[in-house]
Amino acid sequence: MKFKEMLKIELKKNEDFPENLLDLLPRGYQELNHIAILNLKPALRKYTSQIAESMHEILPSLIAIWHKSGEIKGKFRQPQGLVHLWGDTNSEIIVTENHVKYKFDFTKIMFAKGNVTERRILPTRIKEGEIVIDMFAGIGYFSLGMARTKKPKKIFCIEWNPEAFNYLCENIQLNHVEEIITPIFGDCKEKIVELKENYIRADRIIMGLLPAPVDAIPAALSIIKDEGAVVVYEGVEEKESTKLFDKFSEIANREGFITTIIERRIVKIYKPHLYHVVIEILVKKK
Numbered sequence: 001m002k003f004k005e006m007l008k009i010e011l012k013k014n015e016d017f018p019e020n021l022l023d024l025l026p027r028g029y030q031e032l033n034h035i036a037i038l039n040l041k042p043a044l045r046k047y048t049s050q051i052a053e054s055m056h057e058i059l060p061s062l063i064a065i066w067h068k069s070g071e072i073k074g075k076f077r078q079p080q081g082l083v084h085l086w087g088d089t090n091s092e093i094i095v096t097e098n099h100v101k102y103k104f105d106f107t108k109i110m111f112a113k114g115n116v117t118e119r120r121i122l123p124t125r126i127k128e129g130e131i132v133i134d135m136f137a138g139i140g141y142f143s144l145g146m147a148r149t150k151k152p153k154k155i156f157c158i159e160w161n162p163e164a165f166n167y168l169c170e171n172i173q174l175n176h177v178e179e180i181i182t183p184i185f186g187d188c189k190e191k192i193v194e195l196k197e198n199y200i201r202a203d204r205i206i207m208g209l210l211p212a213p214v215d216a217i218p219a220a221l222s223i224i225k226d227e228g229a230v231v232v233y234e235g236v237e238e239k240e241s242t243k244l245f246d247k248f249s250e251i252a253n254r255e256g257f258i259t260t261i262i263e264r265r266i267v268k269i270y271k272p273h274l275y276h277v278v279i280e281i282l283v284k285k286k
């Protein structure tokens with residue numbers, strides 16, 4: 001039986017829960033290490049304790065239930081409004097996915113389950129000996145998996161949120177990739193200037209930030225090698241749109257590069273008719 005149906009049946013037993021709200025119950029929830037994170041419609045928020053109560057009755061393997069009322073927001077792309085409802089109060093966890101360990105506090109740091117395929121695919125694209133710059137590294141979402149392949153010569157991971165940066169440093173150790181990843185704290189546009197001054201040039205640049213980090217494209221191109229370099233660019237657009245690539249190309253052409261799409265992947269639905277998209281772009285100096 002589906003989660004919503006099971007929850008409805010359980011809540012019907014609770015006299016304090018209004019029957020007319022049963023249809024508003026969510027169809028699912030996010031689960032991280034047996035911790036459920038629910039997003040409830042405003043009308044249900046007065047009844048969070050009844051819902052949590054019923055939820056752990058029907059899902060005995062859960063160790064905690066949290067409610068998330070906000071979206072991922074701000075310059076650090078942090079989750080908003082996480083409130084503990086039931087069970088274990090610890091919010092610092094280690095998630096293991098595709099053999100990579102990610103330690104983070106889910107009340108402060110985003111971890112999109114829907115990006116699991118992308119976290120698995122990106123490392124498979126890496127070539128032996130590459131120098132990679134991950135401009136928006138977070139806790140190492142993409143770079144930890146890439147480093148574990150042992151293929152890149154070096155990955156420079158730049159992150160400006162102190163909390164995410166601390167987890168990035170811990171995750172580098174947890175995954176034993178200290179030799180490959182160099183974490184750098186600060187604004188990627190400024191840190192790229194410093195890397196360039198130290199004669200670093202990249203074969204591959206990861207620009208994993210939503211909305212698409214258009215203003216960081218010139219910085220990325222300024223440090224990329226002249227031939228056969230790849231930019232992995234993220235953004236949100238319609239299913240068949242070429243807007244993201246066109247905008248990237250317009251800037252790249254101005255900066256003296258030719259661009260070709262290697263692959264465009266849809267990560268997940270972002271909003272109705274809008275998709276979280278990843279484009280791998282081959283760039284070559286004219």
Ligand SMILES: C[S@@+](CC[C@H](N)C(=O)[O-])C[C@H]1O[C@@H](n2cnc3c(N)ncnc32)[C@H](O)[C@@H]1O
Pocket residue numbers: 075076077110111112115135136137138139141158159160161164186187188189208209210
């Ligand atoms: C949350 S990650 C993106 C998540 C990832 N794409 C995923 O799929 O899970 C983006 C990170 O970029 C960081 N960031 C944003 N702007 C930045 C900048 N100018 N310099 C360095 N880090 C930046 C944010 O703090 C955030 O941790």
